[in-house]
Amino acid sequence: MKPNFTLRLRVFNLNCWGIPYLSKHRADRVKRLGDFLNMESFDLALLEEVWSEQDFQDLRQKLLPTYPAAHYFRSGIIGSGLCVFSKHPIQEFTQHVFTLNGYPYMIHHGDWFCGKAVGLLVLHLSGLVLNAYVTHLHAEYNRQKDVYLAHRVAQAWELAQFIHHTSKKADMVLLCGDLNLHPKDLGCRLLKEWTGLCDAYLETRDFKGSEEGCTMVPENCYVNRRELEQFPLGIRIDYVLYKAVSGLYISCKTFKTTTGHDPHSGTPLSDHEALMATLCVRHSPPQHTSSPSHGPAERSALISVLREAWTELDQGMAQALWWATITGYVIGLGLLLLALLCALAVGGGIREVVILLWTPSVGLVLGAGAVYLFHVQEAKGLCRARAELQHVLGRAREAQDLSPESQPALQPGRQEGDRAEEQ
Amino acid sequence: MKPNFTLRLRVFNLNCWGIPYLSKHRADRVKRLGDFLNMESFDLALLEEVWSEQDFQDLRQKLLPTYPAAHYFRSGIIGSGLCVFSKHPIQEFTQHVFTLNGYPYMIHHGDWFCGKAVGLLVLHLSGLVLNAYVTHLHAEYNRQKDVYLAHRVAQAWELAQFIHHTSKKADMVLLCGDLNLHPKDLGCRLLKEWTGLCDAYLETRDFKGSEEGCTMVPENCYVNRRELEQFPLGIRIDYVLYKAVSGLYISCKTFKTTTGHDPHSGTPLSDHEALMATLCVRHSPPQHTSSPSHGPAERSALISVLREAWTELDQGMAQALWWATITGYVIGLGLLLLALLCALAVGGGIREVVILLWTPSVGLVLGAGAVYLFHVQEAKGLCRARAELQHVLGRAREAQDLSPESQPALQPGRQEGDRAEEQ
Numbered sequence: 001m002k003p004n005f006t007l008r009l010r011v012f013n014l015n016c017w018g019i020p021y022l023s024k025h026r027a028d029r030v031k032r033l034g035d036f037l038n039m040e041s042f043d044l045a046l047l048e049e050v051w052s053e054q055d056f057q058d059l060r061q062k063l064l065p066t067y068p069a070a071h072y073f074r075s076g077i078i079g080s081g082l083c084v085f086s087k088h089p090i091q092e093f094t095q096h097v098f099t100l101n102g103y104p105y106m107i108h109h110g111d112w113f114c115g116k117a118v119g120l121l122v123l124h125l126s127g128l129v130l131n132a133y134v135t136h137l138h139a140e141y142n143r144q145k146d147v148y149l150a151h152r153v154a155q156a157w158e159l160a161q162f163i164h165h166t167s168k169k170a171d172m173v174l175l176c177g178d179l180n181l182h183p184k185d186l187g188c189r190l191l192k193e194w195t196g197l198c199d200a201y202l203e204t205r206d207f208k209g210s211e212e213g214c215t216m217v218p219e220n221c222y223v224n225r226r227e228l229e230q231f232p233l234g235i236r237i238d239y240v241l242y243k244a245v246s247g248l249y250i251s252c253k254t255f256k257t258t259t260g261h262d263p264h265s266g267t268p269l270s271d272h273e274a275l276m277a278t279l280c281v282r283h284s285p286p287q288h289t290s291s292p293s294h295g296p297a298e299r300s301a302l303i304s305v306l307r308e309a310w311t312e313l314d315q316g317m318a319q320a321l322w323w324a325t326i327t328g329y330v331i332g333l334g335l336l337l338l339a340l341l342c343a344l345a346v347g348g349g350i351r352e353v354v355i356l357l358w359t360p361s362v363g364l365v366l367g368a369g370a371v372y373l374f375h376v377q378e379a380k381g382l383c384r385a386r387a388e389l390q391h392v393l394g395r396a397r398e399a400q401d402l403s404p405e406s407q408p409a410l411q412p413g414r415q416e417g418d419r420a421e422e423q
Numbered sequence: 424m425k426p427n428f429t430l431r432l433r434v435f436n437l438n439c440w441g442i443p444y445l446s447k448h449r450a451d452r453v454k455r456l457g458d459f460l461n462m463e464s465f466d467l468a469l470l471e472e473v474w475s476e477q478d479f480q481d482l483r484q485k486l487l488p489t490y491p492a493a494h495y496f497r498s499g500i501i502g503s504g505l506c507v508f509s510k511h512p513i514q515e516f517t518q519h520v521f522t523l524n525g526y527p528y529m530i531h532h533g534d535w536f537c538g539k540a541v542g543l544l545v546l547h548l549s550g551l552v553l554n555a556y557v558t559h560l561h562a563e564y565n566r567q568k569d570v571y572l573a574h575r576v577a578q579a580w581e582l583a584q585f586i587h588h589t590s591k592k593a594d595m596v597l598l599c600g601d602l603n604l605h606p607k608d609l610g611c612r613l614l615k616e617w618t619g620l621c622d623a624y625l626e627t628r629d630f631k632g633s634e635e636g637c638t639m640v641p642e643n644c645y646v647n648r649r650e651l652e653q654f655p656l657g658i659r660i661d662y663v664l665y666k667a668v669s670g671l672y673i674s675c676k677t678f679k680t681t682t683g684h685d686p687h688s689g690t691p692l693s694d695h696e697a698l699m700a701t702l703c704v705r706h707s708p709p710q711h712t713s714s715p716s717h718g719p720a721e722r723s724a725l726i727s728v729l730r731e732a733w734t735e736l737d738q739g740m741a742q743a744l745w746w747a748t749i750t751g752y753v754i755g756l757g758l759l760l761l762a763l764l765c766a767l768a769v770g771g772g773i774r775e776v777v778i779l780l781w782t783p784s785v786g787l788v789l790g791a792g793a794v795y796l797f798h799v800q801e802a803k804g805l806c807r808a809r810a811e812l813q814h815v816l817g818r819a820r821e822a823q824d825l826s827p828e829s830q831p832a833l834q835p836g837r838q839e840g841d842r843a844e845e846q
Contacts, residue, residue, distance in 0.1 A: 073807070074803045074804075076800060076803065077799050096519065099520060115803070120588070165517055168592035169592045355778065359786075363786075377499055380498060384518065
């Protein structure tokens with residue numbers, strides 16, 4: 001790599017809102033998205049909510065001359081909805097499906113059926129290794145009473161851990177996607193603190209687009225304005241995040257979003273806004289550390305967010321165990337009822353009642369059994385994430401205790417981390 | 424690291440057969456295992472089939488002075504059964520749960536309920552980074568007609584990919600576990616070819632233990648001898664595999680297995696044999712390459728095993744789609760029956776028949792619906808693994824074509840890899 005080397009990387013991200021039969025003007029929007037991507041010729045285009053594999057194949061066909069490499073990440077029943085188009089050859093790819101992703105009985109929300117995941121692409125650009133990740137976390141349906149909060153925090157943690165463990169030898173890390181997290185939400189802070197990723201919108205000096213970088217705005221005709229009532233400017237839940245890992249420095253030269261309209265004409269490309277970032281990769285100047293610094297301030301921020309996440313996962317676990325207990329009782333009741341019906345049938349009692357109640361009772365036992373098993377598995381998943389978090393928390397605290405600048409005032413309650421390796 | 428540096432690593436692996444209420448003499452065996460591990464003081468003890476978390480906690484309590492660090496990997500409904508005890512601090516840990524792991528309706532086999540996984544531990548030993556993995560793949564219940572073959576191959580591939588992507592910066596990689604694969608089985612060859620891991624049993628010059636290194640032997644009183652009818656010496660399905668990644672050389676100084684008896688007295692520790700390996704890590708001598716070589720012979724072996732795995736996954740996918748189609752028809756029939764019953768009820772027809780048939784029909788539709796969704800997800804999981812495999816196959820073939828020693832005779836049919844990036 002030459003001393004005055006500069007690598008310019010143009011990245012595109014969009015949650016495409018591509019639900020077959022449900023999303024408005026889907027075919028037209030996919031067509032216009034293809035035209036736009038061809039015209040702009042980005043290095044990488046990372047897309048979410050491409051639920052129809054046919055849409056991916058159509059796009060692939062159209063984009064082949066400009067983006068010779070492409071991949072669709074398959075998972076779950078419906079699919080992850082994630083795909084990527086690249087101007088450069090994809091050296092390697094793999095994916096990680098999140099352990100927790102909502103509830104199968106919340107059919108109207110549907111997230112569970114998608115198999116939400118994070119996809120990883122490894123690219124070699126000018127002798128540098130770029131690990132590019134694309135993801136989509138569980139949606140937020142009710143911000144006031146968010147029953148999926150623990151799952152989303154667990155997903156943010158799994159995402160952070162996947163990036164942490166798979167990017168150790170990468171020179172650059174890029175994460176794009178719909179995190180369904182506002183910038184100050186716990187999951188977003190957890191992800192950034194643990195991975196050291198920088199937010200392109202916050203880092204750039206040249207931003208053009210929607211106010212405050214929002215990626216769902218009321219100007220967009222596909223957005224349900226009632227859902228944005230509390231946020232008159234909109235919300236920012238889609239991100240371009242990046243970091244340099246070794247001896248390099250990345251800066252975000254320009255960052256653009258669409259503003260609720262098509263970049264050229266027609267309706268918007270999606271109900272989300274598209275993100276376009278130009279990243280510049282250079283040798284790390286002396287005043288910049290290439291990896292996230294681990295001074296006392298960073299450590300205490302990490303400790304604080306880890307504790308918050310630990311508490312959230314702990315509450316989620318308690319909730320999961322509560323549901324498992326309740327359904328356990330329902331199973332017991334159902335079995336009692338079945339025994340009673342058996343006794344009635346044998347005794348020649350009211351036969352019509354037995355016939356009528358037998359099948360609902362079996363249904364009750366089987367249904368409650370399935371829900372019970374689901375919540376047992378949910379508790380195990382949350383417990384696993386909590387154990388990993390607890391271990392990192394313990395080590396961060398040890399580092400804080402050992403550092404000369406350690407501030408005892410920053411370590412109030414130690415109950416969660418005391419048994420850091422006892423998981 | 425000093426020039427004449429040597430690191431000695433003593434590793435223990437055992438599938439503990441710790442099924443609560445079902446495994447014989449469980450409490451006694453766990454107690455004796457604890458005594459043995461304490462006495463031998465290994466660097467790392469990696470265990471599988473510790474299904475009861477209480478067993479882990481009891482062992483942890485007992486082993487605390489000798490193995491201060493421990494971790495239990497939680498997943499699925501029952502759990503992964505994996506745990507680890509370490510003499511050295513565990514720097515980091517995480518896990519990956521396999522996407523495919525049998526069928527929920529095969530309740531008597533139970534694998535689906537376990538959430539089989541691979542656990543990763545990162546340890547720092549004398550300034551070197553050791554990535555230690557512990558795993559347990561889906562059991563083989565019928566070698567002649569193995570309905571789980573595609574799942575086990577997909578698991579071996581996911582395991583290989585997880586190791587490949589998470590160990591890039593490690594100095595040493597260690598994988599222990601019950602692979603449920605014979606040494607020449609497709610999954611085992613795939614794992615070894617793609618990761619470059621060496622088999623401690625095959626590499627050591629000092630082996631003591633059961634004949635041919637078998638890890639399930641007829642001498643073991645807990646083993647069902649009928650299952651070993653075809654293999655009079657036993658089978659080798661548990662492994663210690665290792666490799667050095669950068670400038671280092673690992674050799675297996677000694678390798679021992681138990682031989683169907685307790686190392687000291689009493690019944691065996693499990694129905695599997697325990698593995699004990701002493702590994703020596705040194706600077707790579709000039710004649711050794713530290714990473715797996717990628718000469719034409721290795722490449723053609725990789726290509727051959729990738730093609731075999733591709734075919735197996737493809738057949739598995741066809742099977743999954745066949746089941747999805749069949750259950751789709753059953754759903755259709757069930758819905759037709761329900762419509763007919765509705766018509767009968769409205770028309771005031773044979774009421775008793777309607778009452779009797781209504782609930783089984785609903786049950787049929789719901790049951791078939793669940794099985795349908797499961798097989799759709801199975802097909803997606805197999806398709807994902809096949810796409811990753813296909814991509815690696817395409818790149819291996821490109822490398823073969825580009826290499827000066829390329830042998831055209833080794834590339835007979837190219838139909839699978841031709842569209843390597845078109846997944």
